[in-house]
Amino acid sequence: MITSLQNAKVKQWMKLHKRKGRTKYGEFLVEGFHLIEEAYRSGWRITEIILEDGLDTPEWYSQFPLITVNKKVMQQVALTETPQGAAAVVEMNELQENAQEKVLLIDSIQDPGNLGTMIRTADASGFDAVVLGNGTVDMYNDKVIRATQGSLFHIPVLQADLSEKIPELQTDDGFTVLASALEDARLFTEVNVPDKVALIVGNEGLGINEDILRLADKLVKIPIYGQAESLNVSVAAGILMYAFRK
Secondary structure (H helix, E strand, O other), X not given: OEOOOOOHHHHHHHHOOOHHHHHHHOXXXXXXXXXXXXXXXXXXXXXXXXXXXXXXXXXXXXXXXXXXEOHXXXXXXXXXXXXXXXXXXXXXXXXXXXXXXXXXXXXXXXXXXXXXXXXXXXXXXXXXXXXXXXXXXXXXXXXXXXXHOOHHHOOOEEEOOHHHHHHHHHHHHOOEEEEEOOOOOEEXXXXXXXXXXXXXXXXXXXXXXXXXXXXXXXXXXXXXXXXXXXOOHHHXXXXXXXXXXX
């Protein structure tokens, strides 16, 4: 059992708290029984499982190297305020793109909760993939992972330069690209949505970058009936994804 915060393993796990460390090692941390099981059931490679001493665990955990730690070490490794006592080191694994008809394109989203919620909603609404453009928060950020509630392991989440990806979708794959915007946009209920559609949503405060926005085939908006200026980006994305999935 590991009891020292100076242990080499502990120091390596701590490096996975930062994007630089995750990129260097090609691994990330997953906390809690539910998310560990989602990674396992979805076929992501688990390198090792970290357990607080005395916990009962599912039988399938024995397939992987199990490292027991005391409560002090678990609290240091975990990023949640009240850790469940279980974490796993998982290899990064961008799922491969398959046949697609519905794709969510994300431009410069900064809030991990928003990104995680959109990935979860894309999964729930039956979208086929999520593409993260430049300037978007790391998909392996712990808050992103928790907000996805396991959807990160179900749906392809890719990283790309949207200024290159959008023309590729339009020219090579026959997609119509719709962008969520507040100005010079039509109500989404008035727009004919083809079978193959890519939806762009943008930064919480600044919206979609102008250079990206110009690549869209059409601009769409959601009606606001009250006095709010706009909707949270993850809420707007959810409304549009479900509408376009029909």
